[in-house]
Amino acid sequence: MTDTSTVDPMAGDDHELPELTPDVPARLAALRPRVLVVGDVILDEWLTGNAERLCREAPAPVVAIDSRTVAPGGAANTAVNLAALGASVRMVSAVGADDSGAELLAALEKAGVDTTSVAVEPGRRTTAKRRVVAGEQVLVRLDDGDRDQAPLTGVPGLADGWDAVVVCDYGTGLLSEAVLDAVLATRPPLVVVDAHDPARWARLRPDLVTPNAGEAAAVLGTSIPAGESLRFLDEHRGTLLTRTGARAVVVTLDRDGAVLLDGARPVHRTWARPVPDNHTAGAGDTFCAALTVARCGGLPSVVAVELAQAAADVVVHRPETAVCTVDDLAERLGGHGTVLDHDRLAALVGEHRAAGRRIVFTNGCFDVLHRGHVNYLNEAKRLGDVLVVAVNSDESVTSLKGEGRPVNGVADRAAVLAGLSCVDHLTVFDEDTPAALLTRLRPDVYAKGGDHRAELLTETPVVREYGGEVRILSYLPDRSTSAVIERIRGGRSAHRPPRPVPRRS
Known part of the structure; x- marks a missing residue:
């Protein structure tokens, strides 16, 4: 090879x-x-x-x-x-x-x-x-x-x-x-x-x-x-x-x-x-x-x-x-996850709802994709028919996480999420919370990772007011973006070159 x-x-x-x-x-x-x-x-x-x-x-x-x-x-x-x-x-x-x-x-x-x-x-x-x-x-x-x-x-x-x-x-x-x-x-x-x-x-x-x-x-x-x-x-x-x-x-x-x-x-x-x-x-x-x-x-x-x-x-x-072919697959990966503006997203969600589909919504920074993200997005998709993911803008991430974040710009973060088959629609928002977007889209389910508590989320009253459901999903310890970044900064990067799968004895 x-x-x-x-x-x-x-x-x-x-x-x-x-x-x-x-x-x-x-x-x-x-x-x-x-x-x-x-x-x-x-x-x-x-x-x-x-x-x-x-x-x-x-x-x-x-x-x-x-x-x-x-x-x-x-x-x-x-x-x-x-x-x-x-x-x-x-x-x-x-x-x-x-x-x-x-x-x-x-x-x-x-x-x-x-x-x-x-x-x-x-x-x-x-x-x-x-x-x-x-x-x-x-x-x-x-x-x-x-x-x-x-x-x-x-x-x-x-x-x-x-x-x-x-x-x-x-x-x-x-x-x-x-x-x-x-x-x-x-x-x-x-x-x-x-x-x-x-x-x-x-x-x-x-x-x-x-x-x-x-x-x-x-x-x-x-x-x-x-x-x-x-x-x-x-x-x-x-x-x-x-x-x-x-x-x-x-x-x-x-x-x-x-x-x-x-x-x-x-x-x-x-x-x-x-x-x-x-x-x-x-x-x-x-x-x-x-x-x-x-x-x-x-x-x-x-x-x-x-x-x-x-x-x-x-x-x-x-x-x-x-x-x-290689080119076919590249085109498929590149065309799967167009980032939608809020007007277009609202129109698509309306079409899905009219067709009787159950809408699931989640949000996050998704700065460095890790297994915890993938597991929770996969679990969120299983709660309905259509998964909408809202990604914090770069300014929003900096406001929430501080200087030095995000590590990856919003275009790169969205491109990574687009490669996951569980993600149906992507959008970007500038605020610290997606409350306004939730009010507009009115998804059936608002899903968050297991490191949150429903009663402490500022979005919970918004979702419950229009009759939606808040679901807290499972949590994998030591699978946070901060933990990954700390490993990288400490010289214990999770990155390594591609390699053949080793032979088993």
Whole structure:
């Protein structure tokens, strides 16, 4: 991997968190992590046209095909997304000596993925998924290829010094116990498992597993109650971690974002920007790829899943099987959190309220973002549907905190908050308190961190007068901005350069 000392600091998990700003994807790409992807590859084919009549033979639409596109799918989609985010990638898999296999290999090579470890076998039929689309509606999907794959006998090139290996096991039989043994024998610093049955890979003791809700439920042997996924997964994190053997589990919930369960740390959820289901092909592969690049670059787990969510949000807003590039991700991070003036914010809050959404409001200086901030903002978002964050202006921070503060200007502080998927709207206010803004917006909930008491807040009477609710959230000791600044001034900076996640013994 490229020498990380030339890349600007990204912090560790415990105190100050790195800024998830538009320059982060390029800085991660500059590290050029070496990633081996092992797993089931698919050729995704999209046949798109118009359907204006029914056929005579059956009550089925006649689709006049206008275009045909193909793209790498499954583990191959993970590989091309990794390459698009700057990784040096080699694919380990097998395809048939057929047209689909040739097209898939050509698409991988065009995307910059090394295919020298993909076996081409005459007796094998390449898996292909063909979707027929009329307008924006998928009418039918035709699956072709071997349903039960002949297993790989090993992992070529595993001992070549990879920074990470990503195992993509979709239950076809391609990945045998021999593959598990090979990865165990030469374990890279980071191991990520994306599998229909992640418990099968528990012996590998992966650093990350990324099941979806159904796969996590299967590991637990029970269904996840509707509307209670966060609480349920948090309560069962011990079982999930034990049965998967993983250091951390990220459960992807499609349009509901993702849930990070990282050891004993507080649960963290991301929020997705939902789209119709016909747009979601491959979003999980993109999520896994971005998560891997982020962790290879030393980003802490909370920031890594936020980056991965941003990448997934890029591709679900595109038709067919899409790829998120460095530039795409930078644009997404840069365009997510425009600071609104109070008039525009009031209009948007009115629209949300008319749509029946519950509005949550919080405020603060947010001078140096740390885990305490992220946990409390994440918790605040869970109290409603829309989270509005009001940031103290530079003059207001100086008035409250004294000379030398803020450390970061308001534009930088707002940009950092904008990178969090839980934040829906941002604004800036000049006063010492947001009382006037609260009176104007009338949010359903006014949330503050656990180092406050409701009866001592000057905003409490304002909120209660219009019928709102004041909520004091949980508190993490030693997670304050002042504590972080004191550590930095004392020569114990939380900042350190990006680094690969260390190998576990």
